[in-house]
Amino acid sequence: MNYKEWEQFLAPYKQAVEELKVKLKGIRSQFELRGEHSPIEFVTGRVKPVPSILDKAKRKQIPLDKIEEEMQDIAGLRMMCQFVGDIQLVVQMLRDRHDLEIVEERDYITRNKESGYRSYHVVARYPVQSFEGLKKVLVEIQIRTLAMNFWATIEHSLNYKYSGNIPEQIKIRLQRAAEAAYRLDEEMSQIRGEIQEAHAIFSRKTETT
Numbered sequence: 001m002n003y004k005e006w007e008q009f010l011a012p013y014k015q016a017v018e019e020l021k022v023k024l025k026g027i028r029s030q031f032e033l034r035g036e037h038s039p040i041e042f043v044t045g046r047v048k049p050v051p052s053i054l055d056k057a058k059r060k061q062i063p064l065d066k067i068e069e070e071m072q073d074i075a076g077l078r079m080m081c082q083f084v085g086d087i088q089l090v091v092q093m094l095r096d097r098h099d100l101e102i103v104e105e106r107d108y109i110t111r112n113k114e115s116g117y118r119s120y121h122v123v124a125r126y127p128v129q130s131f132e133g134l135k136k137v138l139v140e141i142q143i144r145t146l147a148m149n150f151w152a153t154i155e156h157s158l159n160y161k162y163s164g165n166i167p168e169q170i171k172i173r174l175q176r177a178a179e180a181a182y183r184l185d186e187e188m189s190q191i192r193g194e195i196q197e198a199h200a201i202f203s204r205k206t207e208t209t
């Protein structure tokens with residue numbers, strides 16, 4: 001595919017990411033308006049860059065004419081939560097939506113990956129309207145806590161630095177860091193009530209000043 005063809009191929013994915021970013025961020029605003037704790041801290045989204053699509057296709061032996069059905073994360077969204085308990089609330093909200101058709105869920109929270117990676121993945125079909133008609137594209141939504149996100153971001157850059165071959169010593173450190181992030185999530189969940197009260201007091205204070 002040449003540059004123009006890639007642009008055309010990726011256009012519906014770009015639209016899906018932009019639309020879903022607005023919609024998912026909107027959930028947070030609705031909680032805020034009601035003065036309630038939002039299970040969503042922040043939302044990000046990206047379309048996989050062409051070199052990464054090509055790398056992944058090669059790694060997973062996906063022929064280019066099959067990437068549309070077989071590569072599930074060309075359109076990717078991330079929803080970050082403060083507490084582990086918020087993750088299932090967010091997943092249920094996604095299951096209840098009428099503009100998404102969930103095709104797969106992958107729970108790397110109860111069973112983390114060997115690397116130490118933890119996150120909940122929801123793969124869904126999302127309809128995008130264009131002048132050629134309705135097109136359903138696959139999107140992958142990763143739901144994770146702030147601690148899980150911190151770990152995954154660092155591990156991702158190290159993987160990039162070492163072209164997927166992280167030295168054994170660093171791998172061990174990363175596994176330990178993943179355990180520490182897990183314990184941090186557990187500790188934060190224990191004092192969840194305290195944290196939420198503090199947030200409420202703080203936002204009332206900033207509203208009046």
Ligand code: 0O2
Binds near residue numbers: 121156
């Ligand atoms: P990028 O740069 O984020 O787009 P596989 O890639 O074989 O592990 P699969 O079947 O594509 O898995 O789906 P899965 O397991 O849902 O993983 C896809 C995405 O999850 C990855 O995309 C990462 O974003 C994230 N992910 C999965 N495992 C790890 C991990 O061990 N560490 C980190 N940091 N992220 C992970 P890409 O295409 O790998 O990368």
